[in-house]
Amino acid sequence: MKHALKPSQYTILITIMLTASVGDTLLSRGMAQVGAVDMQHLGLLWHALFNPFVISGIFLLIGFFVSYMTALSWADLTFVMPATAFGYVVVALLSRFWLHEHLSIYRWAGILLIVCAVGFVAGGPSRTEHPEEPHELGLMDSGAGR
Amino acid sequence: MTLHPSQLIQQWSAIAGVAALAIAGEVLIASAMRDLGDLDNHRTGPGLKGYLGPVKAVLSSGKFLIGAFCMAFNFFAMLWALSIVDLSLAAPAIASLTYVGNAIAAKLVLGENVDRRRWLAVLFVCVGVVLIAH
Numbered sequence: 001m002k003h004a005l006k007p008s009q010y011t012i013l014i015t016i017m018l019t020a021s022v023g024d025t026l027l028s029r030g031m032a033q034v035g036a037v038d039m040q041h042l043g044l045l046w047h048a049l050f051n052p053f054v055i056s057g058i059f060l061l062i063g064f065f066v067s068y069m070t071a072l073s074w075a076d077l078t079f080v081m082p083a084t085a086f087g088y089v090v091v092a093l094l095s096r097f098w099l100h101e102h103l104s105i106y107r108w109a110g111i112l113l114i115v116c117a118v119g120f121v122a123g124g125p126s127r128t129e130h131p132e133e134p135h136e137l138g139l140m141d142s143g144a145g146r
Numbered sequence: 147m148t149l150h151p152s153q154l155i156q157q158w159s160a161i162a163g164v165a166a167l168a169i170a171g172e173v174l175i176a177s178a179m180r181d182l183g184d185l186d187n188h189r190t191g192p193g194l195k196g197y198l199g200p201v202k203a204v205l206s207s208g209k210f211l212i213g214a215f216c217m218a219f220n221f222f223a224m225l226w227a228l229s230i231v232d233l234s235l236a237a238p239a240i241a242s243l244t245y246v247g248n249a250i251a252a253k254l255v256l257g258e259n260v261d262r263r264r265w266l267a268v269l270f271v272c273v274g275v276v277l278i279a280h
Contacts, residue, residue, distance in 0.1 A: 070185050074184045076176075077172065077176040077248060081268070082267045085271040088275060104280065109274075110274040114271055116270050117267040117271045120270070
């Protein structure tokens with residue numbers, strides 16, 4: 001069974017990968033500027049809300065959540081999961097080329113494995129159903145992009 | 147540094163608890179979204195106003211609300227877990243357990259057809275996450 005995603009659905013998957021990873025990186029950069037928050041300095045969290053990196057990070061993560069839910073409305077959880085895992089690769093590459101962190105050989109190996117994992121699921125169908133539910137399968141077949 | 151067995155049990159219980167909350171949240175939200183179907187079909191019209199339909203549909207789903215609560219609770223549980231477990235162990239351990247648990251729950255609870263290709267992908271992601279956190 002081959003899957004055929006609509007261009008808009010590919011856009012959603014790419015949005016999931018990019019918003020999660022760039023959002024986390026922005027939050028990390030913003031919180032590094034704000035400083036360590038502990039129980040004695042909870043007020044710093046309020047200050048963090050005025051940091052431009054933190055604000056943009058939060059907006060991107062809201063975008064992530066919305067696109068993640070949209071993807072789950074037409075794709076399996078086990079299809080969307082590796083797509084979100086690709087975010088780890090983007091974070092690693094961002095930390096290497098934007099935050100100028102060192103990437104060890106282990107991290108490059110991890111990146112390669114996750115890229116392979118995304119390749120595995122990308123070749124399969126986005127939505128699967130119980131074989132004993134022919135009625136629902138029929139309904140699914142009539143829908144575009146599955 | 148060697149840990150007392152009771153400390154080890156406490157650490158791994160925290161890791162398992164956080165992962166369990168994440169799995170419950172993701173599976174409930176996935177199930178809610180599966181019940182709703184393609185969100186485009188819920189649009190009430192063109193333009194931004196048309197998105198009120200999907201928003202209403204999502205927010206009136208009990209499964210979604212419980213799932214979102216689990217995710218929010220997971221966030222605070224994660225903060226607590228980080229106070230007793232090092233980030234270098236907690237982050238990859240929780241992420242890996244969540245991936246495996248999600249795949250098992252997707253098969254058993256959501257009835258997804260998790261074939262060999264998807265199991266392999268879950269395994270690769272787990273090892274990949276551990277290596278990236280190395």
